[in-house]
Amino acid sequence: MSWTRKILRVNLTTGTVKEEPLNMDWANDYLGQRGLATRYLVDEIDPQCDALGPDNKLIMTTGPLTGTIASTGGRYSVVCKSPLTGTVACSNSGGFFGAELKFAGWDMIIFEGKSATPVYLNIENDVVKLMPADDLWGQSVWAADHALRQKHQDPQVRIACVGRSAEQGCLYAAIVNDLHRAAGRSGVGTVMASKNLKAVVVRGTQGVGNVANPAEFMQSVKAGKKVLAENAVTGQGLPAYGTQVLMNVINEVGALPTRNMRDIQFEGANDVGGEAMHEPRKSDGKPNLTTNGACYACTIACGRISTIDRTHFSVKDKPEYWINSGGLEYEAAWALGPDTGVDDIDALTYANFLCNEDGMDPISFGSTLAAAMELYEEGVITTEHTGGMELKFGSAEALCWAAEVTAKGEGFGNDLGLGSRRLCEKYGRPELSMTVKSQEFPAYDPRGIQGMGLAYATSNRGACHLRGYTVASEILGIPEKTDPLLSEGKAGLVKAFQDATAAVDSAGLCIFTTFAWTMDDIAPQVDAACEGDWSTERMMEVGERIWNLERDFNQKAGITGADDTLPVRLLKEGAGTGPAKGRVNDLDQMLPEYYQLRGYGVDGSMTDETRQKWSLPA
């Protein structure tokens, strides 16, 4: 078991809620979470539908290990068609919301249609109601969260919510749960807001008590926790520095995209990295980092809890920001910092707070701002467009201002809310957009880490580090070291990471466990929790099936192999400095082999044989 075997179907057009049994045939093929929800989406929507229209559906989904005592077993994902990329969107979040949904007795919620007026969904175990949210519309995530807690008078509810950016149509709006965890990428928040759905409030008191083999499960969970504790990355590096442990590492290997990927190393990296967050500041002697915090059941605890210097220009007159909240994690710190050229850690932390407060993906926001800054330096965007703000690379004032106007959807913030691809097209310079399939890059330059170029180009949700993190192998040597500057052998590496990641996501576990765990640590936990045999081999098969299901959805949505590419800058302009100096990404050398390994046509198209091999729907 470990699935609750119950899903909730919420029709927002008719305002009705009903319970359905989980399709166990699909659970056996797709496990849960990312894979299983994508199977539902493929079955229920037209891949060519308008992502922001009532025909798109939004699925909140847990995995079989979500809500168990397995380390990191608190993940949930949001699956829908993306308004940013036109591909399948699947955004994964930690915190406590996912586990609470499971405690309330639900594997999944499928939202369909569109409400005529703003609503939120209130779940108290089996009692599920749509409630009016007119008074919450126009409020930030933080304000709405506070108002809902006041209203329900229950400090133990868990809330997932969209902010003003989503309401205003920002195409990379996130769904934020527990104030600072987010289903962040691909605009899943924009889809939620398009349905006039402001929030989901959950309280679950039924618990998860149906693992298949409890004794075996506890044994494998304890063994897994021990492996995490004894590993240098998950036991020491991540708790102490968070993912920000990477800032100086990636800068040194010459793969830190800087100033809209014009440069590949950032002179201010040391001022905005994990170590800098521990440094006492001049004003009050306190460091940026207060402590580390964990998501549900996580024994790694990489989360950052931070404050902003009260004397910093961004907050000196705003005591509401003199609090602790979710601090900088690596991808956000990179997008807000090196990619915009800003080396002011308090400005970065403030912008990060705003991304959480109003539900924006900080990666896409920072990257879009970086593109706008390059357009400004090229003279294409001027102070007339911005209302006076000088969008210079390195300007902390510009960063803080841009976060404010984009969060609220004011003025030039609406241009920034378009995302990098649409912004650069609007201003006539599409080549300056650092995106794949219209999604902005994360924090690894594929000229310095060759495998990541292929991972980005072929990712099923556009540029993304969480679809195939070959950085682990190419830089950190996990599970074994490969040369980041060589493209040879990377096709197989990328495929293996993509398949494994799809399986880990679908279990309800966090991908960061795989710094220490192999599938041989994960499969026994799934096997003991779920009925049926879940071997390492079957997990990898499930991962590959999920990958191909996503790819097939994208193909039916009109995405082709021609979209498996990178910006010209990364394919033609050699890196300026560092170990990768002079290098471009050798995508053309990796892609044919990758298609062959995947069983696709030479043009990247899904073949009938591959579709049949994985029993994908026609």
Add this chain to the structure above:
Amino acid sequence: MQKSLHIDPGKCTGCLQCEAACSLVNEGAVNPSKSRIKVFTFHDEGRFVPYTCTQCDEAWCMQACPVDAIVLNPENGSKDVLNDICVGCKVCTIACPFGTINYNTSTGKVIKCDLCGGDPECVDACPTQAITYVDANATGLDKMRAWAAKTDNAAGA
């Protein structure tokens, strides 16, 4: 030797492994809403604080119970609820100054920490040693050691 739970909030990450383990062992399901130990998150302050029964010597709950359903376990000093006798009157929940004994609507009985009979699962589950199980006569030992480490041996000579 009696032992007692020792909580160091400074080490807590708020992961709820303790709540998961407590509810799993005592209620048969991972269900933090039925956990005998609770972790409180003070978000704005950036603090996580686990809190549970201290097993008072002159336990208010035990004194208040009109049917003697709460008894001393002489082996480990815990005050245990006898489910067969408890009538669910909730007087103990009013008497306890710390709020660590609570009514369980699914069973009609009260629940509180009983140190898992001398092998507390929360301790085993905690990944950061924020919850430990130590000699009940020396719960201050860690603090004493920390202060002792700060002394300057040379200065006294």
